[in-house]
Amino acid sequence: MEIKILSDRYNPLLKRTEYRFIVDHDGPTPTFKEVKLKLAAILNANKDLLIVEKIVEEAGMQRARGYAKLYDNEEMLKLVKREHILRKNKIEEETVAEEGE
Template sequence: MEIKILSERYNPLLKRKEYRFIVDHDGPTPTFKDVKLKLAAILNANKDLLIVEKIVEEAGMQRARGYAKLYDNEEMLKLVEREHILRKNKIEEETAAEEGE
């Protein structure tokens, strides 16, 4: 799996960086957990402040487009993000913790 950042934009009002990216992969679409961990490593960022909002597969290709947000602090993350997005990202973090045990 290879991730290529298409655009990076800082949003000062919401205190976050917004990323659009492409994921080139073999086989099925990568999971949110896999993309989040790889993106956090590429950006050298805290995975707890990184939210992967969506990953959309391009039809007929081994490629997906995605959108992620990296917050400056946890306070803004909890204030701004919708509950279902937080749950989706939290579930992925719990899965990673269970696999590590």
């Protein structure tokens, strides 16, 4: 999976940077979790402040377009984002107890 950032724009009112990107991949469309982790690594950003808003597959291609937002702080993130978007972007840490069950 390869991610190429097409544009970025800082929104001072909402204290966030908005990114438009392309994901080139093999096989099925990558999950939000996979894209979020890879994008956070590319941007050298805190994954908890990064929200992947959408990923749309391009018809007939192994490519998807996406939109993400990187917030300056957690307070603004919680003030602006809807709960279902936060749940979709939550990366749950696997514990040893869960692996044993």
